[in-house]
Amino acid sequence: MKKIMIGDHIVKSFGEGDEKRNVLDGVTVAIDEGEFVAVMGPSGSGKSTLMFALSGTDCVDGGQVFFDGRNLSEFGENELADMRRTQMGFVFQQPTMLKHLNILDNIILPSMRGSRKNAADITAKALALMQRVGIAELEKRDITQVSGGQLQRAGICRALMNSPKIIFGDEPTGALNSKSAEEIMDIFSEINAEGTAIMLVTHDAKVAARTERIMFMRDGAIISELTLPKFNGMDTDGRIGQVTAKMREIGI
Numbered sequence: 048m049k050k051i052m053i054g055d056h057i058v059k060s061f062g063e064g065d066e067k068r069n070v071l072d073g074v075t076v077a078i079d080e081g082e083f084v085a086v087m088g089p090s091g092s093g094k095s096t097l098m099f100a101l102s103g104t105d106c107v108d109g110g111q112v113f114f115d116g117r118n119l120s121e122f123g124e125n126e127l128a129d130m131r132r133t134q135m136g137f138v139f140q141q142p143t144m145l146k147h148l149n150i151l152d153n154i155i156l157p158s159m160r161g162s163r164k165n166a167a168d169i170t171a172k173a174l175a176l177m178q179r180v181g182i183a184e185l186e187k188r189d190i191t192q193v194s195g196g197q198l199q200r201a202g203i204c205r206a207l208m209n210s211p212k213i214i215f216g217d218e219p220t221g222a223l224n225s226k227s228a229e230e231i232m233d234i235f236s237e238i239n240a241e242g243t244a245i246m247l248v249t250h251d252a253k254v255a256a257r258t259e260r261i262m263f264m265r266d267g268a269i270i271s272e273l274t275l276p277k278f279n280g281m282d283t284d285g286r287i288g289q290v291t292a293k294m295r296e297i298g299i
Protein backbone atom coordinates (compact mmCIF):
# COMPACT_ATOMS: atom_id res chain seq x y z
CA MET A 48 0.00 0.00 0.00
CA LYS A 49 1.33 3.43 -0.93
CA LYS A 50 2.09 5.76 1.97
CA ILE A 51 0.41 9.13 1.79
CA MET A 52 2.27 10.51 4.82
CA ILE A 53 5.60 9.56 6.34
CA GLY A 54 7.29 11.10 9.34
CA ASP A 55 10.84 9.80 9.63
CA HIS A 56 12.47 10.33 13.06
CA ILE A 57 10.76 13.68 13.57
CA VAL A 58 12.21 15.89 16.27
CA LYS A 59 10.42 19.02 17.42
CA SER A 60 11.61 21.07 20.34
CA PHE A 61 10.34 24.14 22.13
CA GLY A 62 12.17 26.53 24.45
CA GLU A 63 15.69 27.89 24.54
CA GLY A 64 18.92 26.94 26.36
CA ASP A 65 18.35 24.92 29.55
CA GLU A 66 14.60 25.15 29.00
CA LYS A 67 14.80 23.50 25.58
CA ARG A 68 13.11 20.13 25.37
CA ASN A 69 12.01 17.74 22.68
CA VAL A 70 8.25 17.57 22.41
CA LEU A 71 8.65 15.03 19.58
CA ASP A 72 11.64 12.85 20.23
CA GLY A 73 12.41 11.07 16.96
CA VAL A 74 8.90 9.95 16.02
CA THR A 75 8.57 7.67 13.02
CA VAL A 76 5.10 7.22 11.58
CA ALA A 77 3.59 6.23 8.25
CA ILE A 78 -0.01 6.51 7.08
CA ASP A 79 -1.28 4.51 4.11
CA GLU A 80 -3.39 6.06 1.38
CA GLY A 81 -7.00 5.82 2.53
CA GLU A 82 -6.08 4.71 6.05
CA PHE A 83 -8.06 5.89 9.10
CA VAL A 84 -5.85 6.40 12.15
CA ALA A 85 -6.18 7.93 15.59
CA VAL A 86 -3.57 9.34 17.93
CA MET A 87 -4.22 9.07 21.65
CA GLY A 88 -2.16 9.91 24.71
CA PRO A 89 -2.11 12.04 27.84
CA SER A 90 -2.38 15.81 27.65
CA GLY A 91 0.97 17.26 26.60
CA SER A 92 2.29 14.01 25.09
CA GLY A 93 2.76 15.68 21.69
CA LYS A 94 -0.30 14.59 19.69
CA SER A 95 -1.15 17.99 18.21
CA THR A 96 2.52 18.78 17.68
CA LEU A 97 2.83 15.57 15.65
CA MET A 98 -0.20 16.52 13.58
CA PHE A 99 1.18 20.00 12.91
CA ALA A 100 4.58 18.54 11.97
CA LEU A 101 3.12 15.99 9.55
CA SER A 102 0.84 18.52 7.90
CA GLY A 103 3.67 20.99 7.37
CA THR A 104 1.86 23.53 9.54
CA ASP A 105 4.99 23.65 11.72
CA CYS A 106 8.53 22.98 10.58
CA VAL A 107 10.48 20.18 12.25
CA ASP A 108 13.86 20.49 14.00
CA GLY A 109 15.05 17.07 12.93
CA GLY A 110 14.01 14.16 10.73
CA GLN A 111 11.94 14.37 7.58
CA VAL A 112 8.32 14.51 6.54
CA PHE A 113 7.06 13.17 3.22
CA PHE A 114 3.63 13.85 1.77
CA ASP A 115 2.57 11.84 -1.27
CA GLY A 116 6.21 10.96 -1.94
CA ARG A 117 7.58 14.50 -1.65
CA ASN A 118 9.85 15.71 1.10
CA LEU A 119 8.23 18.77 2.70
CA SER A 120 11.65 20.38 3.11
CA GLU A 121 11.76 20.78 -0.70
CA PHE A 122 8.68 22.98 -0.67
CA GLY A 123 8.92 26.76 -0.54
CA GLU A 124 6.65 28.48 1.96
CA ASN A 125 4.01 29.44 -0.62
CA GLU A 126 4.07 26.03 -2.26
CA LEU A 127 3.67 24.38 1.14
CA ALA A 128 0.71 26.62 2.01
CA ASP A 129 -0.81 25.86 -1.38
CA MET A 130 -0.36 22.13 -0.93
CA ARG A 131 -1.93 22.26 2.55
CA ARG A 132 -4.87 24.21 1.17
CA THR A 133 -5.50 21.99 -1.85
CA GLN A 134 -4.48 18.50 -0.75
CA MET A 135 -5.06 18.40 2.99
CA GLY A 136 -8.17 19.12 5.02
CA PHE A 137 -8.21 20.33 8.62
CA VAL A 138 -10.97 19.98 11.19
CA PHE A 139 -10.49 21.40 14.68
CA GLN A 140 -12.46 21.17 17.92
CA GLN A 141 -14.02 24.58 17.28
CA PRO A 142 -14.18 25.50 13.59
CA THR A 143 -12.76 28.98 13.13
CA MET A 144 -15.32 30.80 11.02
CA LEU A 145 -15.75 34.45 10.18
CA LYS A 146 -18.64 36.01 12.09
CA HIS A 147 -19.72 38.43 9.36
CA LEU A 148 -20.11 35.65 6.74
CA ASN A 149 -22.92 33.10 6.57
CA ILE A 150 -22.31 29.35 6.70
CA LEU A 151 -22.08 28.89 2.92
CA ASP A 152 -19.64 31.76 2.46
CA ASN A 153 -17.48 30.46 5.29
CA ILE A 154 -17.32 27.07 3.56
CA ILE A 155 -16.38 28.42 0.14
CA LEU A 156 -14.05 31.26 1.17
CA PRO A 157 -10.76 29.27 1.34
CA SER A 158 -11.51 27.61 -2.03
CA MET A 159 -12.08 30.94 -3.76
CA ARG A 160 -8.55 32.10 -2.97
CA GLY A 161 -6.23 31.44 -5.90
CA SER A 162 -8.60 28.90 -7.44
CA ARG A 163 -8.93 28.39 -11.17
CA LYS A 164 -12.45 27.02 -10.71
CA ASN A 165 -15.29 29.45 -11.15
CA ALA A 166 -17.44 30.69 -8.29
CA ALA A 167 -20.56 28.86 -9.50
CA ASP A 168 -18.76 25.50 -9.50
CA ILE A 169 -17.31 26.15 -6.06
CA THR A 170 -20.72 27.10 -4.69
CA ALA A 171 -22.34 24.03 -6.28
CA LYS A 172 -19.73 21.81 -4.68
CA ALA A 173 -20.28 23.43 -1.26
CA LEU A 174 -24.06 23.01 -1.54
CA ALA A 175 -23.65 19.34 -2.50
CA LEU A 176 -21.39 18.77 0.52
CA MET A 177 -23.83 20.60 2.82
CA GLN A 178 -26.63 18.40 1.50
CA ARG A 179 -24.55 15.34 2.12
CA VAL A 180 -23.77 16.16 5.78
CA GLY A 181 -27.34 17.29 6.46
CA ILE A 182 -27.02 21.09 6.72
CA ALA A 183 -28.30 22.11 3.26
CA GLU A 184 -31.02 24.30 4.75
CA LEU A 185 -28.51 26.35 6.74
CA GLU A 186 -26.62 27.97 3.86
CA LYS A 187 -27.75 31.54 4.65
CA ARG A 188 -27.58 31.17 8.43
CA ASP A 189 -25.27 33.21 10.53
CA ILE A 190 -22.62 31.07 12.23
CA THR A 191 -24.05 32.11 15.62
CA GLN A 192 -27.46 30.68 14.64
CA VAL A 193 -26.46 27.02 14.41
CA SER A 194 -25.59 24.30 16.90
CA GLY A 195 -22.08 23.08 17.64
CA GLY A 196 -22.75 19.89 15.68
CA GLN A 197 -24.04 21.84 12.69
CA LEU A 198 -21.03 24.16 12.82
CA GLN A 199 -18.71 21.16 12.88
CA ARG A 200 -20.50 19.72 9.83
CA ALA A 201 -19.82 23.04 8.10
CA GLY A 202 -16.18 22.73 9.16
CA ILE A 203 -16.05 19.28 7.56
CA CYS A 204 -17.60 20.63 4.34
CA ARG A 205 -14.92 23.32 4.27
CA ALA A 206 -12.21 20.70 4.77
CA LEU A 207 -13.62 18.60 1.92
CA MET A 208 -13.98 21.40 -0.62
CA ASN A 209 -10.76 20.55 -2.46
CA SER A 210 -11.18 16.76 -2.22
CA PRO A 211 -8.09 16.37 0.00
CA LYS A 212 -5.97 13.23 0.11
CA ILE A 213 -5.85 13.37 3.89
CA ILE A 214 -7.90 15.00 6.62
CA PHE A 215 -6.31 15.97 9.93
CA GLY A 216 -8.75 16.29 12.81
CA ASP A 217 -7.66 17.66 16.19
CA GLU A 218 -10.34 16.64 18.72
CA PRO A 219 -13.08 17.21 16.12
CA THR A 220 -15.77 15.84 18.45
CA GLY A 221 -14.30 17.28 21.65
CA ALA A 222 -16.89 20.05 22.00
CA LEU A 223 -19.93 17.99 20.99
CA ASN A 224 -22.52 15.97 22.89
CA SER A 225 -22.33 12.22 22.38
CA LYS A 226 -25.10 12.06 19.77
CA SER A 227 -23.55 14.80 17.62
CA ALA A 228 -20.11 13.22 18.10
CA GLU A 229 -21.41 9.91 16.79
CA GLU A 230 -23.01 11.61 13.79
CA ILE A 231 -19.76 13.40 13.01
CA MET A 232 -17.91 10.08 13.26
CA ASP A 233 -20.43 8.57 10.81
CA ILE A 234 -19.50 11.34 8.36
CA PHE A 235 -15.78 10.69 8.85
CA SER A 236 -16.35 6.95 8.29
CA GLU A 237 -18.16 7.71 5.03
CA ILE A 238 -15.43 10.05 3.83
CA ASN A 239 -12.83 7.42 4.66
CA ALA A 240 -14.81 4.69 2.88
CA GLU A 241 -14.49 6.81 -0.27
CA GLY A 242 -10.70 6.67 0.00
CA THR A 243 -9.63 9.75 1.94
CA ALA A 244 -7.03 9.08 4.63
CA ILE A 245 -7.93 10.52 8.04
CA MET A 246 -5.80 11.16 11.11
CA LEU A 247 -7.67 12.12 14.26
CA VAL A 248 -6.21 13.25 17.57
CA THR A 249 -8.60 12.26 20.32
CA HIS A 250 -8.95 11.55 24.05
CA ASP A 251 -12.16 9.61 23.40
CA ALA A 252 -11.97 5.80 23.18
CA LYS A 253 -15.33 5.78 21.31
CA VAL A 254 -13.86 7.98 18.59
CA ALA A 255 -10.62 6.03 18.36
CA ALA A 256 -12.56 2.76 18.17
CA ARG A 257 -14.03 3.87 14.82
CA THR A 258 -10.57 4.00 13.23
CA GLU A 259 -8.40 1.09 12.05
CA ARG A 260 -5.14 1.95 13.81
CA ILE A 261 -4.51 3.80 17.03
CA MET A 262 -1.09 5.19 17.88
CA PHE A 263 -0.55 5.83 21.57
CA MET A 264 1.85 8.59 22.55
CA ARG A 265 3.64 9.42 25.73
CA ASP A 266 6.40 12.02 26.29
CA GLY A 267 6.87 12.73 22.60
CA ALA A 268 7.10 9.13 21.44
CA ILE A 269 4.72 6.54 20.03
CA ILE A 270 4.82 3.86 22.70
CA SER A 271 2.27 1.41 21.34
CA GLU A 272 -0.25 0.76 18.56
CA LEU A 273 -3.54 -1.08 18.25
CA THR A 274 -4.92 -2.20 14.90
CA LEU A 275 -8.57 -2.96 14.28
CA PRO A 276 -10.49 -4.13 11.21
CA LYS A 277 -12.09 -1.33 9.17
CA PHE A 278 -15.26 -0.22 10.95
CA ASN A 279 -18.42 -1.58 9.33
CA GLY A 280 -20.97 -0.48 11.91
CA MET A 281 -20.68 -3.75 13.85
CA ASP A 282 -19.24 -4.65 17.25
CA THR A 283 -18.90 -1.05 18.44
CA ASP A 284 -18.78 -2.08 22.11
CA GLY A 285 -16.18 -4.77 21.47
CA ARG A 286 -13.94 -2.27 19.67
CA ILE A 287 -14.30 0.30 22.45
CA GLY A 288 -13.45 -2.48 24.92
CA GLN A 289 -10.25 -3.26 23.03
CA VAL A 290 -9.21 0.40 23.03
CA THR A 291 -9.88 0.90 26.75
CA ALA A 292 -8.13 -2.38 27.60
CA LYS A 293 -5.06 -1.23 25.66
CA MET A 294 -5.17 2.16 27.40
CA ARG A 295 -5.24 0.42 30.79
CA GLU A 296 -2.42 -1.91 29.77
CA ILE A 297 -0.09 0.94 28.85
CA GLY A 298 -1.29 3.22 31.64
CA ILE A 299 -2.88 6.02 29.64
Ligand SMILES: Nc1ncnc2c1ncn2[C@@H]1O[C@H](COP(=O)(O)OP(=O)(O)OP(=O)(O)O)[C@@H](O)[C@H]1O
Binds near residue numbers: 088089094
Ligand atom coordinates in the same frame (compact mmCIF):
# COMPACT_ATOMS: atom_id res chain seq x y z
N1 LIG B 1 4.34 26.69 20.52
C1 LIG B 1 4.75 26.06 21.63
N2 LIG B 1 5.68 26.62 22.45
C2 LIG B 1 6.13 25.99 23.54
N3 LIG B 1 5.67 24.78 23.95
C3 LIG B 1 4.74 24.19 23.20
C4 LIG B 1 4.22 24.80 22.01
N4 LIG B 1 3.30 23.97 21.48
C5 LIG B 1 3.23 22.90 22.30
N5 LIG B 1 4.08 23.03 23.32
C6 LIG B 1 4.31 22.06 24.40
O1 LIG B 1 4.52 20.81 23.81
C7 LIG B 1 3.93 19.78 24.58
C8 LIG B 1 3.04 18.93 23.68
O2 LIG B 1 1.94 19.74 23.27
P1 LIG B 1 0.78 19.16 22.35
O3 LIG B 1 -0.21 20.26 22.18
O4 LIG B 1 1.36 18.54 21.17
O5 LIG B 1 0.20 18.03 23.30
P2 LIG B 1 -1.12 17.17 23.15
O6 LIG B 1 -0.72 15.76 23.40
O7 LIG B 1 -1.80 17.49 21.87
O8 LIG B 1 -1.95 17.71 24.39
P3 LIG B 1 -3.53 17.92 24.60
O9 LIG B 1 -4.13 16.55 24.67
O10 LIG B 1 -3.61 18.62 25.92
O11 LIG B 1 -4.04 18.75 23.46
C9 LIG B 1 3.20 20.45 25.72
O12 LIG B 1 4.00 20.37 26.89
C10 LIG B 1 3.07 21.87 25.26
O13 LIG B 1 3.06 22.74 26.36
